[in-house]
Amino acid sequence: MSTYEARHAMLDVAASPHRRLLMRGGLAAASVTAVTGAGFFVPAAAATHPLLKLGSRGTAVRELQTKLTKGGYRPGGIDGIFGSGTRSAVIKVQGDHGLVKDGICGSRTWAVVDRLGAGSTTPPPTPTDPPPSGSRPMLKPGSRGAAVKALQIKLRANGYWHSGSDGEYGDTTMQAVMAVQKTYGLTRDGVCGPATWAKIDRLTRPRSRTTSGNAVEIDLTRQVLRVVLNGRTAWVFNTSTGSGQRYYQGGRWHTATTPTGRYRFFRRVNGSDLGPLGRLWRPIYFNGGIAVHGYPSVPAYPASHGCCRVSNAAMNAIWANNWMPNNRLVWVY
Template sequence: MSESPSATPTTSPTATPTPTKTAPPEKLKIGSKGPAVLALQQRLTDLGYWNGKADGKFGGTTQQAVLAIQKAAGIGRDGTVGPKTQKALDAGVRPTAKSKAGSGYLVEINLKKQLLMFVKDGQVVATLNTSTGSNEHYVYQGQTYLADTPTGHFKVSRQIDGVRHGPLGDLFRPKYFNGGIAVHGSPSIPGYPASHGCARVSNAAINWIWATDKLPLKTKVWVYSS
């Protein structure tokens, strides 16, 4: 008596799992809050981009520091932290000084990158976003002038601990290094050259400069375009 052939078992094809789409991380920007912002602020501080006290709140001071690292990295300057800016943060991008070891303490203003750097013996110790001369012409009292920030080696020669109501606008706590050209506070520090010739920094930054004596009289100031 022969046995009946056993039925060949059938197997169902294994279903391919549907990949889970991970939403890209949300950009950090003005108004963002929380641990991610706190980590950002601490990283900026570690890299020398001044942004005040880390408090987990993305405000104007943090935005200025983000603009500074974006300028140093040569990427888009929008003051928000997206993938490219995060990559620069992760890579530890920092600007380099033009002065060399043995040059002592000075401030460097890089017109091309629009950065103001505090430098000691060729090493950048702190970096600020700045906005210098727009290189556009303007008219004052019937005369046409070029809004440029001249290059060269200078020294801080005078300062005003208050508001200087200048003919072209207010200068907050200015430190003059080349005639009427100064590092001064302003409520508007965009990611591009926009001043009449001065090196603008945020009001919070100029307050920090005064409070920590970062730019005393006779400090060397080097201004260059490349």
């Protein structure tokens, strides 16, 4: 296998209904000192930024474009001019983070952009109130309210990572639900219906194969990635690995596989890494050109050329918390 054979697992082998699975923010207020009803603090910096929109110019626009680029969005250049490319990037951020998609960078959007620019998606402390009892409505992307928050609390309490328990069913909540569905062999649609609720109500933290020390486990059958700390599953992520299909690259045919075995992380790129098959977001390599990396599409099935995809938001959290340092064990099975 060549170094680049599985390096850049960027293109879906088959069409996926689960696109643009990025981090949902959760910062939903503009107050500097107050806490929102969902329990999230808005950075003080967000209150000092000017409102920016199509046609705005200057250093604030340049700052916005720089932070968008650092967060993996593409404003079309860093020129200090709020043009159509910057507006499209802002709308994408707003959609990915559960905000109103108006293309205007106000306080709520600035709060998210500031976090993207800092390279951090570590959420504030999760509320510890018990989930409310009663009926369990069907929940899906776009759902809001107490039932969503109860679901999010239960997910995080048992190690299924998402960006925060704010009562809004965004992309990272869907990713966490899909990870539960994969773990228990349910339909992988990211929708919390009766069968998924039945598992959520009895949810426990999944056991890892690693019984001591720290490791990252990649379960190819279930298509989940586990961060193991001190012999215990700390976090579970939805992942998509090698599709098993053939593809043509570098003058010859290859098979998209993620080889099993034990490896060590050895190289990382803190940003977008361009290769023969596309761009990887903040990849951490463990087997030649095979890496754990962020990508907007993390479908329910194996779809990569060999790498292990997680959402861009998940990858940002992995970096922020140093869950995948160099020389850490990676166990693929």
